[in-house]
Amino acid sequence: MNRKHMPIRWKMTILSFGVVLFALIIGFIIFVGKAIEMKKEELGNQALITARTVANLPTVQIHLEESQGWKVIQPMVENIRTVNGSDYIVVLNMNRIRYSHPSDEQLGTISAGKDEGPAFAEHSYVSTAKGELGMAVRGFVPVMNADHKQIGVVVVGILLPSTLDIMRNLQNELMIIGAITLLFGMMGSWLLARQIKKDTFQLEPHEIGKLLVERTATFQAMNEGIIAIDNQQRITVFNEKAKDIVQVNGHLTGKPIQEILPSSKLPEIMTAKDPIYREEMKLGNKIVLSSRVPILVNEQIVGAVAVFQDRTEMTTLAEELTGVKEFIEALRVQTHEHQNTLHTVAGLIQLEKNEKALEYIFQSSQEKDDLSAFLAQRIKLDRLKGLLLGKIMRGKEMGIEVKIDPDSYLSSPPPLLDEHDLVILLGNFIENSFYALKKMSDESKFIHLYLKEERDTFHLEIEDNGIGMSNEQIPQLFQKGYTTKGKDGSGIGLYLIHSIVEKANGQINVESTPHEGTLFQLTFPMNGGKTHEETD
Numbered sequence: 001m002n003r004k005h006m007p008i009r010w011k012m013t014i015l016s017f018g019v020v021l022f023a024l025i026i027g028f029i030i031f032v033g034k035a036i037e038m039k040k041e042e043l044g045n046q047a048l049i050t051a052r053t054v055a056n057l058p059t060v061q062i063h064l065e066e067s068q069g070w071k072v073i074q075p076m077v078e079n080i081r082t083v084n085g086s087d088y089i090v091v092l093n094m095n096r097i098r099y100s101h102p103s104d105e106q107l108g109t110i111s112a113g114k115d116e117g118p119a120f121a122e123h124s125y126v127s128t129a130k131g132e133l134g135m136a137v138r139g140f141v142p143v144m145n146a147d148h149k150q151i152g153v154v155v156v157g158i159l160l161p162s163t164l165d166i167m168r169n170l171q172n173e174l175m176i177i178g179a180i181t182l183l184f185g186m187m188g189s190w191l192l193a194r195q196i197k198k199d200t201f202q203l204e205p206h207e208i209g210k211l212l213v214e215r216t217a218t219f220q221a222m223n224e225g226i227i228a229i230d231n232q233q234r235i236t237v238f239n240e241k242a243k244d245i246v247q248v249n250g251h252l253t254g255k256p257i258q259e260i261l262p263s264s265k266l267p268e269i270m271t272a273k274d275p276i277y278r279e280e281m282k283l284g285n286k287i288v289l290s291s292r293v294p295i296l297v298n299e300q301i302v303g304a305v306a307v308f309q310d311r312t313e314m315t316t317l318a319e320e321l322t323g324v325k326e327f328i329e330a331l332r333v334q335t336h337e338h339q340n341t342l343h344t345v346a347g348l349i350q351l352e353k354n355e356k357a358l359e360y361i362f363q364s365s366q367e368k369d370d371l372s373a374f375l376a377q378r379i380k381l382d383r384l385k386g387l388l389l390g391k392i393m394r395g396k397e398m399g400i401e402v403k404i405d406p407d408s409y410l411s412s413p414p415p416l417l418d419e420h421d422l423v424i425l426l427g428n429f430i431e432n433s434f435y436a437l438k439k440m441s442d443e444s445k446f447i448h449l450y451l452k453e454e455r456d457t458f459h460l461e462i463e464d465n466g467i468g469m470s471n472e473q474i475p476q477l478f479q480k481g482y483t484t485k486g487k488d489g490s491g492i493g494l495y496l497i498h499s500i501v502e503k504a505n506g507q508i509n510v511e512s513t514p515h516e517g518t519l520f521q522l523t524f525p526m527n528g529g530k531t532h533e534e535t536d
Helices: 008-055 058-063 070-084 117-121 163-169 171-199 205-221 240-246 266-272 311-350 354-378 382-398 419-438 493-503
Strands: 088-093 098-100 125-131 134-144 150-159 225-230 235-238 276-283 286-297 300-310 401-404 446-453 457-464 507-513 517-525
Touching (some): 008 070, 008 088, 008 125, 008 134, 008 150, 008 163, 008 171, 058 070, 058 134, 070 088, 070 098, 117 134, 117 150, 163 171, 225 240, 240 300, 266 300, 276 493, 354 382, 354 401, 382 401, 419 446, 419 457, 419 493, 419 517, 493 507
Parallel strands (some): 401 446
Antiparallel strands (some): 088 098, 088 150, 134 150, 286 300, 446 457, 457 517, 507 517
């Protein structure tokens, strides 16, 4: 099996088991080393005790100063050596002549040990050295006479068992510890591998790598900006389209979103836990249409993602579509009006009232000229002029008088709005008024419009004498999905209006009386919400 495509469960099991086995070997080495040290310490203490016992014997102290005192000392020391299980006991006088030794041939000879020096200076200690019988732990104790004068040294040696011998003595313990460790290590490795497999949605590493590459390519190919963050509010995705829209560069993955784009509102989505779809917002220096959704894994929020489009592109497309629709509507209304005019003129001519026909033609033409001149003079935005002209003509067709206050004036939209926003605002308000007036049986139906641009503020008022609304309905008007039109309404128009007003730091006021009419009053700052002191 190719190691690259080996299941991750087996990879993790083998790797974890290898780590456990390696740790176990290291543990064995440390354990055996510690056991050897403890054995040395134990044998050293035993050697010192035996050496002190021999050094304190009166017989040793008396005969150690005699020329052939070993004849008395040797048998007695050998008995002590046998009883205490020492490998050898050597008694030396101050000239290092042996007075006892496991081998009788060595009696009376001089010792040449290299670690005996401190013992002849009244020091007791333990050393490890290789002697004639092998590596041994040796205890040194000085021999003092009755006058507390040193007269010799007792050396007790105990051969140190080999590492293999120590392991043989501990083999039962080592086997039990090893078996338990390996068993739990194997079980833990298997459980860990299974949990990792579960956490990776049963995917293998090469499958995860492939998905990552595909995901990255997909995000980069999309025409929408995509930004995602993790639960630490750090960027995990920031595709090229998003960088282009908000005009940032470089590698942004891993950086805090608040540092790169404070206006993203992604952290708020993680707190609120509710998704937001198709909301207009300011992102960097641009207005975008954004959808923001929390990322859930096992019902836990682990991040958030935002998908957005530059509103400029969407506005262009919307204006193209809206322009076509408005053009068709204007043509239809104009065609209908021309037909009515022609029918009226034809009827007057048939009645041989030629002067009346001419008067009607001139009057109709003058009204249009006056309206066109008024709009050209007072409203400087072409699409808004076209909308108002179309709505006035349509209102006339429906028997509704759409009046524009003579004091109205607008040269440019407020800083946080554009011409398309104003078209949406007026178009929705006028259409709502048309619907409200359809329900009325009064002969006099009107819609009054007032647009006034001042230095600090832009005022927009729309008033009609339609069916009106109750006080209970007004607070719900701008909620998404709420409509007073029943099946005829979508609940989007006034919600969209409220979003535009909020975006532009504007204010909206509603006054309505059932069966009498409704007044909408909107105000927008003409300097982005700043005072003159801030702008001057």
